[in-house]
Amino acid sequence: MAAERLRAPRGTFDVLPPDSGRRRWLQALCAEVLERAGFSYVETPVLESTELFARGVGASTDIVRKEMFTFSDKAGRSLTLRPENTAGICRAYIEHGMHKWPQPVRLWYWGPFFRHEAPQAGRYRQFTQVGAETLGSDDPAIDAEAILLLAEILERAGVERLRLRIASLGSPETRQAYAEELRSYLRGREAELAPEVRERLDVNPLRAFDSDHAGTRAVMAAAPRLLDRLAADDVEHFRAVLGLLDAAGLEYEVDTTLVRGLDYYTRTVFEFESAALGAQRGVGGGGRYDRLVAELGGPDTPACGWAAGVERILLAGANGPAKAGPDVVVATATGARDAVARALRLARELRAAGLAAELAEPGRALRRQLRRADRVGARAVAIVGDDLQLKMLDSGAQTPVAGPAEVVRALASGGEGADPGVTA
Incomplete structure (x- = not known):
């Protein structure tokens, strides 16, 4: 089973x-x-x-x-x-x-x-x-x-x-005196009240105002009001x-x-x-x-x-702003251990520099890592291989960069002025 x-x-x-x-x-x-x-x-x-x-x-x-x-x-x-x-x-x-x-x-x-x-x-x-x-x-x-x-x-x-x-x-004293007045009023119309309201008359008659019962609501429409007391x-x-x-x-x-x-x-x-x-x-x-x-x-x-x-x-309508994608996804051209280690270090350095940097799954093929970067709304992909490449996802431009500082500068400028290089 x-x-x-x-x-x-x-x-x-x-x-x-x-x-x-x-x-x-x-x-x-x-x-x-x-x-x-x-x-x-x-x-x-x-x-x-x-x-x-x-x-x-x-x-x-x-x-x-x-x-x-x-x-x-x-x-x-x-x-x-x-x-x-x-x-x-x-x-x-x-x-x-x-x-x-x-x-x-x-x-x-x-x-x-x-x-x-x-x-x-x-x-x-x-x-x-x-x-x-x-x-x-x-x-x-x-x-x-x-x-x-x-x-x-x-x-x-x-x-x-x-x-x-x-x-x-x-005050509680005013409310207590009013509760006695309201209780007396409701006792005179008890047959018209909801069962749960009748059960609470001795304990808390004011809760009758919260009832959705049609008969109770009709009775309460003419009830004395605490605000007047x-x-x-x-x-x-x-x-x-x-x-x-x-x-x-x-x-x-x-x-x-x-x-x-x-x-x-x-x-x-x-x-x-x-x-x-x-x-x-x-x-x-x-x-x-x-x-x-x-x-x-x-x-x-x-x-x-x-x-x-x-x-x-x-x-009731509070939606908030849509979650922004990461600034950069760090991908690896190969699954080699040294490339993965460099990718982890790069991601940490980019975060320390104030960027939202997400690490792609290193064991995946590069094209799948690039596809994920696009799906999560990243601005760019930093590709760690024999060298470091930065690919801007809006233009497709891909250029070699020296390190994290250059990645930060490129994203701050929107990738403008970079050599388009090759496109993956």
């Missing part, structure tokens, strides 16, 4: 060229935008204590209830593959005493995350996120800066048909954020149904959508989480941040 063919686990995928080049381009773009704004790159463990997410993300959330990959290690400790990174960043902020650093602390990250979801386009069980967090300031300008930085990344990445939704959740200081904060976005010329839509799916949010919440993605439109979003560091055992630390799905950004 034939062995079962091995495949990547369901909901995961391999990143292969040319898609890997698009990802690297997007990562470089994120680094450029965020580090220019004063954000420093950090990495946190892929594995964290399960308690971190239960306390930080919220026991009532779908992430904690249904989607985490959790297991016990050999010592019986419960560990979880990280489903998000804000809780991990806050844990690191506390553990390493970052409250003693100059405030605010600006951090950004890029890496793999894991959720046990039903796989579909743009949603996977292992996915990549880029995110940015600012800890140590409650100024509305921090909220506006976070939104503007994500907008810049998405716009420069070429994400199509963007829409920004924004709202405020106020905010305390005066929360209203002032939200108006200040909107004013800063107006001054920056960024369009947005105040959406009273936006609640986000994580319990730690306070005040500003926002989400960027792309109509290019169809029904599942979310590209990235976030908000303020002023109580999370303290809830995890640290000092009172206001904070704001966001995360965006790399796969979703790429699906």
Whole structure:
């Protein structure tokens, strides 16, 4: 019986060229935008204590209830593959005493995350996120800066048909009082709600706003709105954020149904959508989480941040520049050992001089090495034989050259002025 063919686990995928080049381009773009704004790159463990997410993300959330990959290690400790990174960043902020650093602390990250979801386009069980967090300031300008930085990344990445939704959740106390009001409203119309919404009424009635169920959506259309229940200081904060976005010329839509799916949010919440993605439109979003560091055992630390799905950004139209071919392919006229050794040395010297130099497979016939050079889009081929020849692939001109320095000069001048010599 034939062995079962091995495949990547369901909901995961391999990143292969040319898609890997698009990802690297997007990562470089994120680094450029965020580090220019004063954000420093950090990495946190892929594995964290399960308690971190239960306390930080919220026991009532779908992430904690249904989607985490959790297991016990050999010592019986419960560990979880990280489903998000804000809780991990806050844990690191506390553990390493970052409250003693100059405030605010600006951090950004890029890496793999894991959720046990039903796989579909743009949603996977292992996915990549880029995110940015600012800890140590409650100024509305921090909220506006976070939104503007994500907008810049998405716009420069070429994400199509963007829409920004924004709202405020106020304080946990305001939200708790509003949740009681909303719960009472929904109890009076419980028969019209989706089963999963009814199941969550006691735990988190605000999630009813996220339901796609027709009956639930009809009920929610007339539901009271949290935005109308905010305390005066929360209203002032939200108006200040909107004013800063107006001054920056960024369009947005105040959406009273936006609640986000994580319990730690306070005040500003926002989400960027792309109509290019169809029904599942979310590209990235976030908000303020002023109580999370303290809830995890640290000092009172206001904070704001966001995360965006790399796969979703790429699906929404971010293509990046096409990968350029090498400057030169180093080929060998024969497979003799000394020629191969000289080819390896030449390739190293050309790279040290700043050229992209690819070594052709020495055992192949020269014509096949030349064919590969053409297929990979090389500008020229350096042919190592009894002497060193440089062949320009656009013109077909082939000339003897003395060494790597002359190869560099010839490519810098585009091969102009060289003796055409013979053509292979």
